[in-house]
Amino acid sequence: MKIICIGRNYREHIKELNSPIPSTPVFFLKPDTSLLIRNRPFFLPGFSKEIHYEAELVLKICKVGKNIQEKYAHTYFDQIGIGLDFTARDLQNISKQQGLPWLISKGFDNAAPIGKFLPKSQFEDTGNINFHLVLNGEIVQKANSSEMIFSFDDIIAYISHFITLKTGDLIFTGTPSGVGPVKQGDKLEAYIENERLLKCDVK
Secondary structure, rough: OEEEEEEEOHHHHHOOOOOOOOOOEEEEEEOOHHHHHHHHOOOOOOOOOOEOOOEEEEEEOOOOEOOHHHHHHHHHHHEEEEEOOOHHHHHHHHHHHHOOOOOHHHHOOOEEEEEOOOEEHHHOOOOOOEEEEEOEEEEEEEEEEEHOOHHHHHHHHHHHHOEOOOOOOOOOOOOOOOOOOOOOOEOOOOOOOOOOEEEOOOO
16 A cells, blocks of 8 residues: 655645645655554654644545546546645755655654545535645635646546556645644644544644
């Protein structure tokens, strides 16, 4: 099982990080040890002083695919959920400055909490899905899948030209603006439409 994450997929988030707008999807991997399931708490790691939350819609791949045509991409996922791409921003900034990979800032243990998944059939239009993240009772991120630079189908088709997708793979589709730091005692809740699918307490 692979965890594939899309970076820089919402213009407002790109602006807040002062990054260039990509012409093709930017993606990176997290190891399976990054997964945090069943609403378990997230323990702040000792190697970073700046862990940021990033809420993202997550696709679950339902069959093997390679060199997928965009027009067929929608048949390769059957569930949609929401997750958090925890990022050690201080380590990521150092990596960027030195031209190094982001793995230590994105792929550490428990850096990818995921919540409950919903069947794709539940959504009338996967290009029009509202989602939001609540931090300590306040909405801090709010977006719609229509705001993505690269759609679900774009992402799946592009990734599959380089990496074979397999059943059970997860694709984090990018985060909107509003990312920020977490501290001990914070409570995060992630929603698709009005349904809470993920709860994560920071310890």
